Amino acid sequence: MPTIRIPSPMQYYTEKQAEFKVPGKTVLDAVRSAAEKFPALKFHLFDGNDKLRRHINLFLNDVNVRDLGGPDVPVTDGDVVRILPSITGG
Amino acid sequence: MLPNLNHEEILRYSRHLLIPEVGLEGQRKLKASSALVIGTGGLGSPVSLYLAAAGIGRVGLVDHDVVDQSNLQRQVIHGTSTIGKLKVESAREKLSDLNPDIQVDVYNEPYTSANAMRIAQEYDILIDCTDNFPTRYLTNDVCVFLGKPNIYGSIFRFDGQVSVFYAKEGPCYRCLFPEPPPPGLVPSCAEGGVLGILPGTIGTLQATEALKMLLGIGEPLIGKLLLYNALDMSFDFVKLKKNPNCRVCGPNADIRDLIDYEEFCGVPGRDQEEGSAGAGWDVTAAELAERVQRDHPKLLDVREPHELEISALPNALNIPLGQLAGRLSELDSAEEMVIFCKAGTRSARALELLVGAGFRKVKNLKGGINAWARDVDGSLPVY
Numbered sequence: 001m002p003t004i005r006i007p008s009p010m011q012y013y014t015e016k017q018a019e020f021k022v023p024g025k026t027v028l029d030a031v032r033s034a035a036e037k038f039p040a041l042k043f044h045l046f047d048g049n050d051k052l053r054r055h056i057n058l059f060l061n062d063v064n065v066r067d068l069g070g071p072d073v074p075v076t077d078g079d080v081v082r083i084l085p086s087i088t089g090g
Numbered sequence: 091m092l093p094n095l096n097h098e099e100i101l102r103y104s105r106h107l108l109i110p111e112v113g114l115e116g117q118r119k120l121k122a123s124s125a126l127v128i129g130t131g132g133l134g135s136p137v138s139l140y141l142a143a144a145g146i147g148r149v150g151l152v153d154h155d156v157v158d159q160s161n162l163q164r165q166v167i168h169g170t171s172t173i174g175k176l177k178v179e180s181a182r183e184k185l186s187d188l189n190p191d192i193q194v195d196v197y198n199e200p201y202t203s204a205n206a207m208r209i210a211q212e213y214d215i216l217i218d219c220t221d222n223f224p225t226r227y228l229t230n231d232v233c234v235f236l237g238k239p240n241i242y243g244s245i246f247r248f249d250g251q252v253s254v255f256y257a258k259e260g261p262c263y264r265c266l267f268p269e270p271p272p273p274g275l276v277p278s279c280a281e282g283g284v285l286g287i288l289p290g291t292i293g294t295l296q297a298t299e300a301l302k303m304l305l306g307i308g309e310p311l312i313g314k315l316l317l318y319n320a321l322d323m324s325f326d327f328v329k330l331k332k333n334p335n336c337r338v339c340g341p342n343a344d345i346r347d348l349i350d351y352e353e354f355c356g357v358p359g360r361d362q363e364e365g366s367a368g369a370g371w372d373v374t375a376a377e378l379a380e381r382v383q384r385d386h387p388k389l390l391d392v393r394e395p396h397e398l399e400i401s402a403l404p405n406a407l408n409i410p411l412g413q414l415a416g417r418l419s420e421l422d423s424a425e426e427m428v429i430f431c432k433a434g435t436r437s438a439r440a441l442e443l444l445v446g447a448g449f450r451k452v453k454n455l456k457g458g459i460n461a462w463a464r465d466v467d468g469s470l471p472v473y
Contacts, residue, residue, distance in 0.1 A: 008249045008319060009282070012394070013412075018322070043416050044275065055271035062328045064266075082328065084317070086267045087246040089279040090133045090221035090289070 002027075002075040004034045005082045006041075013040035019080075027058050028071035030081045045083070057084040092118035093147070099191065103145055111307045117145060123304045124148035126210055128201055128229055129219035130181040131155075132279065132289030133243050133296065135167035137217050140297035142185040146304070148193040149185065150213055152201045153177040160473075164286035201225055203348035206232045215300055217241040218263075219293065221278055223270040224351035230255060230263035231348055234339045239303050239310075243296040246276075248285055250292035250318040253311045253330065254299050257339040260312040265333035265340075270355040273439055275412070281436055282394075288320055365434025365461075367441045367454035374456055375465040378428055388427040392440045393459075397432065401459050401470040411436045414443055423449045430455035430462075432473065 001021040006014050014020070015038070022037065024030030031052070035042040047053050058065045059082040065071045075081060095103070095117060106112045106120075125146050127138045130153040141149055155177050157168045165177075172180035178196035185194050197209055201220075210216055210232045218229045218240055226244075233240035239256040242263060255262045295316065302308040317326040337345045366372050373381070381387055389406035391398070392414060409417050411431070421427070427449070431437040434457050441454045455461065463470035 008321070009246050009276070039416075040413060043412060048415075053271065053275075054269040055267055055276070057266060059328050062326075064328070064330065066333065067329075067331050082326075084315075084328070085276065086223070086271060087244045087249060087251060087276060088221060088223050088226060089245040089282070089284050090129050090131055090219050090243070 001077060002030050002079040002081050004030050005080055007083055007085055010041060010044055014038045024075060026072045026074055027060050027065050027081050030075055031058060055086045059084060093121045112305060116305045119305060120145045121147045124213040125300055126150040126213040126216045127219055128152045128216060129221060130167065130177045131221060132164045133219035133293040135165050136290050136293030137219055137297045138181060138185055139167055140294060141300060142189045142192055144301055146192060150195040150197065151178045151181050152197040154198055154200050164289050206348065211236055215239050215241065215303060217296055217300055218243060223355045226263060227354060228351045231338050234262050241296045241300050243292045245284055245288050245292050247283055248288065248320040250288055252292055252295045252316040253314065256312050261330045261332045262336065262339045264338050265336045266330055273356045281432065285320055291318065365457045367438040371441055371454050372456035373428060373453045375461040378455055379466045388425045390427055390429045392429060392436050393431050400473050401463060411440050414440055418447055426451045428453045428455055431458050433458040433460050
């Protein structure tokens with residue numbers, strides 16, 4: 001199973017877990033699995049049409065999935081899926 | 091022709107001159123260079139201090155705020171003696187004392203589409219030390235249009251991000267974040283909090299990148315994003331590439347002029363007061379106090395649960411803003427309801443959400459529970 005890494009602004013919704021393993025054949029599957037495991041995450045990751053929110057980037061290891069063809073890129077054991085939202089504090 | 095250094099400057103910068111990668115030539119480059127620091131708060135403090143110390147010839151400071159006591163937990167360029175003073179003036183005093191040889195320009199005005207190009211064109215490099223999405227997108231677009239590097243930094247609670255967005259050589263900010271989040275979804279430091287030391291770390295990293303760019307040394311973070319977490323002291327890097335569909339720096343860019351960034355980010359216009367939901371939707375703390383006595387409206391607190399330990403109103407239902415959309419079924423649209431948060435910003439967003447869902451008997455507590463603490467119940471702290 002891949003590991004999903006949660007940014008600290010969202011760890012409030014994952015019982016403070018920064019990373020955990022989730023089932024999923026693709027990056028998007030893995031993110032949906034995380035939202036199923038922690039339902040409070042869903043609002044922050046997906047919009048009302050169940051699409052990934054546009055300010056969220058997903059990385060497979062250290063590469064943006066946009067550069068790999070999109071969030072349906074396959075994942076394997078050992079891969080890390082990173083959720084990266086925009087933040088704006090200054 | 092680079093400016094020479096006098097004997098005093100040679101002494102002041104001797105520790106730079108001793109580094110082969112800087113040397114006399116590098117220090118003269120710094121003296122000839124200029125940087126615009128947009129924001130003189132948490133990030134702007136270490137950025138401007140270290141650039142001044144390094145001998146950047148000209149530093150511009152943009153901010154239209156005044157120093158507030160709550161700033162001093164992290165905005166180390168200011169002090170108790172400058173509370174109430176314009177931030178740019180407070181910062182200029184400190185920088186001029188640190189290094190009287192540099193030129194410090196101050197811009198006590200909102201940084202907007204009306205003035206951004208005029209201000210920015212004077213400087214070699216822009217440093218994004220802002221605290222809001224509209225200004226970040228504005229800063230990015232200005233840098234793309236003027237062909238200047240944008241040294242990006244942002245923070246939240248324990249996390250920080252740093253990169254160099256330089257469209258001539260790599261991605262811009264919009265390549266990574268084509269769109270902002272919906273208003274209210276990503277809190278500011280005022281709403282979500284921030285570890286005070288965090289902007290010190292991130293701002294110093296931004297200053298480092300600025301110096302590397304101006305000196306032409308090292309490997310700047312072009313095409314890379316540094317992700318820092320203070321709790322586990324991790325420094326992770328992810329790769330960034332130009333987005334071929336970028337609307338500002340891409341080959342088919344359709345944004346060629348500055349836009350209305352507040353409209354783009356969905357935030358209220360500047361003529362709408364902070365902490366207000368707009369005419370007809372607000373109640374003041376005094377008005378709410380009367381209504382509580384008279385007809386007991388439902389109170390909805392949209393703050394995070396840990397904030398209730400600081401101050402709370404009795405009998406208020408707590409549904410954090412981030413959960414509200416998924417918990418509308420817990421609310422009765424037939425009931426009169428007053429929504430509040432710390433200062434009125436999140437509750438204004440909550441009100442918009444509820445009105446959009448068909449709720450009509452809703453009001454926003456203008457100024458939030460802080461206004462209640464100031465005007466009604468002084469036993470509660472303002473935070």
